[in-house]
Amino acid sequence: MKSLSIPVFTWNTLSQEEKSTLLTRSEEDIREVQDSVRSIIEDVKQRGDEAIREYTARFDKAEFPHKPLQVTEDEIDEAVRTLDPKIARALDYAMENVTRFHQAQVPAAMDMHQIRPGIWAGERATPIDSVGLYIPRGRGSFPSMLYMLAIPAKLAGVPNISIVTPPGPDGTVDPACLYAARSIGVSTVYRVGGAQAIAALAFGTPSIRPCLKVLGPGSMYVTAAKRLLSGTIDPGLPAGPSESILWADASQNTQDDITRICLDLLIEAEHGADSSALLVTDDQTLARRVAETLPALIENTPEPRREFLKKVFSGYGGIILGQNEAQAADIINQFAPEHLSIQTREPVDSVALIKNAGEILLGPFAPFSAANYAIGANAVLPTGGYAKTWSAVSVRDFIKYNSIIQMTRRGYQDLRDHVITLADYEGFPSHSRALKDRPEA
Template sequence: MILQKYTWKDLSDERKEALLDRSETDIRNAMEKVAPIIEDVRTRGDAALKEYTLKFDGADLAGMPVRVSDAEFDRAEASLDGKVKEALEYAIENVRRFHMSQKPKGIEMVEIRPGILAGEASRPIESAGLYVPRGRGSFPSMLYMLAVPAVIAGVEHIAIVTPPGPDGTVDPACLYAARLCGVSNVYRGGGAQAIAALAYGTESIPPCQKVVGPGSMYVTAAKRLLAQIIDPGLPAGPSESIVVADETADPELVCADLFIEAEHGSDSSALLITDSSRLADEVSAYAEEYLLRIPEERRGYIRDVFSGYGGIILVDDMQQAIEVVNLFAPEHLQLQTASPLDLVAKIRNAGEILLGSKVPFSVANYAVGANAVLPTGGKAKTWSAVSVRDFIHYSSVVQVGDGAYKELAEHTTALADYEGFFTHAEALRIRQKRSNG
């Protein structure tokens, strides 16, 4: 049986912890392996990047520039099928429309009291590195999910790194998507070595202030180790999903949607949570048949997922289902229930919430418009999807009028004296003396 079944109330604390922990243990172990790679790229730059690209991606970049040329962009565009171009244009426009609403509208001041104004001035960060994975497929969708909000935010320097194919070329759909987004700096490189290159810079890749993008456990491990050098952005590691379904759900659709995120890789996690034992049995039966229709490479990933970080969890009722969801804090969450809107208010922790059977994870991953780069590893308890806000920082702006100053100074002096900060209070007393003539 491909889908293991668990009854939540019967699971030991250790088994619950293992399901909730998913691939986080693997990521912690990976940190030891990537530490020397990071140091090697820091000291040897492009040479180390190229050596690791040959070792891990099988691409010999000897004699090839790390940066993708304009001619390669042209060839990529010419080689793409028209339907793929149209799909990219459609999806990117949807993502752009969604994210435009997140762009700050200049300085917005609030009158705290008469004569006291406070607000925020927004500015884009100066540079951002975008990591686009490729190891288990090509991901132009990840590229535009990252590039569109960065461009809308106004980031001056955007660098995209992505693993090349065996011949050293970058995926043509990724290059076309980058061009549609208005980003021309694309570099060959993946894994921990690419994250190190973005953090420290190499002869070809300028250092970036922030690095954003999903990746393998090694990419996630590298970002954690480099968190003192760069802002590593939201924690976006191996893919994870939960489908919550009740007895009204279509078992074939539930099965199909459960497999979507599982095919990303062996370190993904995919769970069905249901209060219907009948639905669980029917989904499990479909899974055996459905697996045989899946290409062998993806079939292997799915088997690995459901023997490790996946399966079916039986709960007593929908209330308990939501309790499990909030504990897990999944990257992707889909509700296939009779009244999904009734459950939304009870969900505290999820990267995205998809309502009903007409929003499988795939349409949200590609083309709905909302960002599909989401927090993983339980970090949806405090993190949100990538947005324009990820590429903007804010400065508080304060202005005080003459009429408001006296009262403000009196209260501030009292608090400064209480806390024992002499110069805080003295600066105000000096002003008061001058005011008194």
């Protein structure tokens, strides 16, 4: 069998088209499935629960005619009672860290500032009334995604939180997810995934209540559904297939350094064949040694993750060789990765060159997996280059802000003539007349 060859791309020798392909990642794949996703959305809109059950049987190979789409309290009780205590302790530890991190993001209920004497303005924070949280399952079970989403939603005070997640073949939902949901205080869990789940949250069905906003990472089908339904439901941040960049330089020159870098490159790549994992470096020796070491580590990975890794490093993965530190940083900023690990001689100095990344992990002791599960910072991050304008999920994603304004007589009189002047200049006579002819209390 032919051994896997890790591609090494020298940035300065690539054509603009080749650079664009590397930066695009799996976005092309997402566009290719939009037509089929559009038909799923329309079918769910028209036929509701019946369509959901048919698509669940087709795509998830799950049929459960005698179970409701909503997970029952008895099922959650059973999951909590039977979950391995070691897994429960790990979940409790991680959820406590995530709660500690996000508590600092909870805003004051109302914050007012005096702009001038007699003129007060501020903001009032109120939670979104209803949100849906998408928890993937097709390539594994992800209770970590559940608590990364549900904890900030709960801290924000969202009164109606719904969770959707693909079921197993018998209609069961991952017990660790149910344990996390119960621990956080979320009781509405639906056994449905894929594009049909996003459509159900957007339109509602007899069994599934509609939501105002949906958040959570998913497959290209889930990502396409969110985009197509953006006029019906707020799709939240773009969270599609996993992606990572590891930035290293010549200081990483021992065999332990090489092994660690290779291990870290595999973390996000094993999520699926549509993931992306890149090493960016300006050191040819490091690039060569990593390219030589990675294949054996991939071969020693159990299936089905091994096949995912092979496809990633034959498609959206590899090594990019830049000319110097400045070009390496520029490549990263153009890519705007979901996850970025900086393992250079001086990571704190290097991070000053980075503008675009969902999360940035500094040094050799913060692997992607630690942040994915238990450090506390949110691991639901923008993908597909959207880290140029989006941030990690936070309490703020579940809150809306009202501007609150109040003026005294003194403030009104101070402001009045300036508003009349500007309204007259812009040609809005009613704006102006409301102040010119206003009876003062």
